[in-house]
Amino acid sequence: MSWDLKSDRPIYSQLIEQIELKICSGIFAPGTKLPSVRELAQDAAVNPNTMQRALSKLEEDGLLYTNRTSGRFVTEDVKMIQQAKHRLAQEQISEFLEKMKSLGFDKSETLSIVSEMLKGAKK
Amino acid sequence: MSWDLKSDRPIYSQLIEQIELKICSGIFAPGTKLPSVRELAQDAAVNPNTMQRALSKLEEDGLLYTNRTSGRFVTEDVKMIQQAKHRLAQEQISEFLEKMKSLGFDKSETLSIVSEMLKGAKK
DNA sequence: ATTATTGTATTAAGCGCTTAATACAATAAT
DNA sequence: ATTATTGTATTAAGCGCTTAATACAATAAT
Structure with missing residues (x-):
């Protein structure tokens, strides 16, 4: 596990x-x-x-x-699970963006870095 | 502060x-x-x-x-600071992608969600 | 020279987290 | 009926983190 x-x-x-x-x-x-x-x-x-x-x-x-x-x-209660899922996703995203911002990357920079990494990895 | x-x-x-x-x-x-x-x-x-x-x-x-x-x-040592910056950025990105994956979002989904959020926010 | 500020170190106390060792009630499995 | 498995609860111990209260050496500021 x-x-x-x-x-x-x-x-x-x-x-x-x-x-x-x-x-x-x-x-x-x-x-x-x-x-x-x-x-x-x-x-x-x-x-x-x-x-x-x-x-x-x-x-x-x-x-x-x-x-x-x-x-x-x-x-x-599938609805509740969905809600939890989206709440967690939102949290992840905003924490991530906030930290990248603190590091000195603006939003467009962050986006292009992520795109690059996703292209690099297969599938 | x-x-x-x-x-x-x-x-x-x-x-x-x-x-x-x-x-x-x-x-x-x-x-x-x-x-x-x-x-x-x-x-x-x-x-x-x-x-x-x-x-x-x-x-x-x-x-x-x-x-x-x-x-x-x-x-x-500016070089060292740059290294730290990139190391931290890498860590943030992979932690983020990994968690989104665990949540059940594949990479293209994650990318489009992030793009959406960045469009939504001004600047 | 004296004073204030720097980093550094030590000791004791309290607190939350974690574990280990048990125990109990309820009920599904036999 | 008996047994095994379920969640649950309690107590004591150890450990790391944090704080509070001090103290000291080195040196910049006065």
Whole structure:
């Protein structure tokens, strides 16, 4: 599953982010059952409490729901997932543009650099 | 100066990042004297030790140098600053593209979204 | 010469994050 | 009925980050 956790940010917050991405991209499909807390924790090489913390937050946000003893599931509210996806995309884009601006690249420069990189990479 | 520190990441690491940006964009020009540790710390509303920690790292990286009692200065090695600038830009771009990919946007989609946003914003 | 400012260092305390070790209730699976 | 699996909760310990309170040496400013 390749969790690839960095040490310069709280783990639970990185877990939230990565699971969120998997839900938004459909890797964790709507209505699907997630692996158990213990399984996920082991897979990510993390303490169950830490994984639990991340999952609770996602549940609070409405992306997951829990059936007391049968497990956790991805929401079936596709609209909500779409909203989350677009919110995250917006955040990414504005953070990116802002940082490039701080670095001293104006918008047209940034755009051409990105285009160049995309041409360079295949597909 | 608007430091705008978040609580979800170590402060010293955010300080490094922001000072690095100011050096790369020329706001802190090559050869320029920085404010003292204490001043910077007060400005950022942070403990002097924490600011010191960030500055030490930047010095280690070669972007700053210290004159024992007269203060800290931005390197005059413009080439090194340029390198740092491009390294940071590369990092930003690949992180951004990678995250958009995780979200389920392919490269051409990402490019058109960014173009759209840049058209929308004035200038 | 004296004073103020520079970077630097040390110690103790508090806080959040993370882990480890458990335990419990509810219920699906057998 | 029994067993295994689910989410959940608690406690104690360790660790890094941050702050506060100091102190010191070197030297620029006066």
